[in-house]
Amino acid sequence: MWKTVLRRVLIMIPQLIILSILVFFLAKMMPGDPFTGQINPNTDPKQLEALKRAAGLYDPAPVQYARWVGNIFKGDLGTSYIQHVPVTSLIADRALNTFWLSLLTTIISYSISIPLGVIAGKHQDEWQDQAVQIFNYVTFAIPAFVFYILGIWLFCFLLGWFPISGSVSPNASGFWGTLGSQLYHIIFPAILSAVITTTGIVQYLRTGIVDNKVEDYVRTAHSKGVPENVVFNKHILRNSLLPIASSFGTVITGLLSGSMIIETVFSYPGMGKLFLDSIQQRDYTTLTALILIFGFLTLLGNLLSDIIMSIVDPRIRIK
Amino acid sequence: MAKEIIEVKNLKVHYPIRSGFWNRITDYVRAVDDISITINEGETYGLIGESGSGKSTTGKAIVGVEPVTSGSIMYKGVDITKSKSRHRLNYNKDVQMIFQDSLSSLNPRKRIEDIIAEPIRNFENLTTDQERDRVQELLDIVGMPSDSIYKYPHEFSGGQRQRIGVARAVATNPRLVVADEPTSALDLSVQAQVLNFMKHIQQQYNIAYLFISHDLGVVKHMSENLAIMHRGRLVEIGSREDIYQHPMHIYTKRLLSAIPQVDVEHRDEHKKHRQEVEQEFQNDQSKWYDKDGRVFPLKHVSDNHLVALPEKEIIEEETNDKEGA
């Protein structure tokens, strides 16, 4: 088991190298350099040339790449062209915000979708199932931003229950006050984005239950005299949760990379909004750093999925 | 009189087993391990084995859909284990296959006409009318009504689909048809029908069959010569009489004794005999297999009858027995 995990981690190394090379050349192809925005129109072009040379911008690509990678290992992802602060510090604040919002979203999303999936699967083709299906179609079909804006209009404008934007109120003070304010700010975006992300899980679970219900081993369990509700919980539900457990790895990726739309709509300072902002502002250093991080997280998420899968499913448990 | 159509020599199909930290090849699954058989023109050659014995892999290797590790398959004097020579000889036209599962082996979105015509289109240039006539003729041979051509596979029963599979397999006038458990999924009375059609077609067109099956009763009915396969190797080759009347290898005996007999009068004796053979198999296994559990190489006991006898002659009496019979 540990051998396999270690091997999988080792396989990630070449993947990461390829990823970093791609990101590096992507960054090279983008217009601008570290001096963009720092210079005023009066700067002597010759002086600028000298500065660039000193910064190594005319070195051969492999040398630049090696330096770039070396910097990453030192925790230096470059300096933002726009904000003129290290990208790492820019990301650090946002990552934490995103983490809390996504965590809450995930918890709410699972607490809605698992019961819904169970109801739909259990009462296949009955009215309960049809109600869940309608809910599913609506949340699947409605564009996220329309849904969010409708939500804001209804609950923030008309009812005034929740704040419209931000991550914490400026006048919040003290540990508990700040925490309370933070929670107050993220609970509503979390609910909204949770509701709209239930579709996949509900559908997976429903299909899993419907398929497993007619499996031979369920009939065997019945033939042993196992009561109906136990057959459902112990045999059908447990086996149907398998694909959901394995998708959890990618969910964790999502926890850290955030959602561009919800963060933008709520002006919530997270990773997703940062990504969108850096595109709009052509902040290429931040952008490449984010792409690198997202790529790394995706690889990590896949690894986690595989590990989770091998824990929950003995058939693919690796020796 | 009997002209050979295909000669399999020392065929091996091995799959690598990977393990360890670096996932290196540490061993091989010897799915087919050094087997040689000769199939004559127009005959039915039975290949018997239990699940996992390698019989289906052998069939696939002969048709050319399973990469061969080593050995040769000679057809018209040419080794066809290389795809280039298969192409040159039109081998894929001359050798066809019938599968066990007729539903999954027929394209569900195609009509019967197209399913049967497909191999013809690959190898022959016929006009639409000629092609339709040919399909009608083929359906007629397997006893299907002429309006079948407009239907889809799911509109037929299992036995009818299997007959369509037979019609498709013989569409190109093949010399050899590899039939992999063609009737295992069918009911008894339907199986009878399919087997009868297979026999009629064979007589009419002089087709050779490699009949792969686990059912010794069916193989007995169909084939003149047969081979018994176990753990990827052949344990016994011989004529129907050699195998069914004078089996020599313990595995063959065990297999034969395990067939349920429709003889209620003697069922207790039969059961006793079966358990004795099973006991003998369990006790004497080490004698009949080498130290790695592999079947010994085949030895001639008569011109046609080959048995995987142990190195030492421990079964002399049985050989004598046979000669006496």
Added chain:
Amino acid sequence: MEKQSDLLLDIQHLHTAYRLNGKFYDAADDINLTLKRNEILSIVGESGCGKSTIASSIIGLYDHKNTKVTGDILYNELNLVGLNESLFDKIRGNKIGMIFQDPLASLNPLMRVGDQVAETLYYHTDMDEKERHARVIELFNQVGMPKPEETYAMYPFELSGGLRQRVVIAMAVACKPEIIIADEPTTALDVTIQAQILDLLEDIQKQSQSGIILITHDLGVVAETADEVAVMYGGQIVEKADVKTIFEHPLHPYTRSLLNSMPQSEDEEEDLHVIQGTVPSLQNMPRKGDRFAARIPWIPASAHEENPVMHEVEPGHWVRCTCWKTFHFQDEVSGE
């Protein structure tokens, strides 16, 4: 004290109908059968004849929305038809054990096989966990599992087909049921394994003095193991007798045709017997007259009863319809 009656199961006028396009069609049509202690009753027939329907009706496992079961299935004066589910759960696995065709599919892929056997004990005995474990090991020994302790903790995919079926059998007999229903228990197995599993079933039956209902399409299996045989065609029993009579003096045209189509004939050059036509689907099954008549068209209509019923032609030998008296194969001269 429990009364040790010899009659385990008395099935009377059982009709099991499935709903297809809003209508109910009898898949098992007026079934009358009895199962005695120490008896192996075999129900034999081709696919779709209704043999498995009888099994699922006895054990009460069917889609209750789309299935209608009427008639009586009497077990110790208790009628299993329409029995309340929680009462039925006390009988299933406890008094009636069931063995299915595909041992891999019939085991939960994510549960250790030992735990799956122990689950039966959990619901029907008051053993504690340790006792259940010990009993499972004992059962594994009884069904000839080579390494019972190691096997306990294994998952179904780690076992061979034969060993999986032994697990399923251990599960079915864990509570020493009086009735064992085996639905095609050896169809998915190799012939040598089949022989071992059938021997095992016979041994268990002898030890526990239970009655076994063996459902199969394989006439060889029937001839080797059954005591009593019921032959089914089109949802009905067409012939019923002891095993010797069925194979040595079959009377019903269907039984005779089926036996004839076995590839066992001495003369290999001869064609196998083919039954004309095909089995009609459930919806198209004629509900009046002899259901097999259409497949023996050379027998005049007058030979069939208008409404064929079972006749006891000899003590214990029942045959449906009177057409057997004049039946002959097409290539035989009539009247033999």
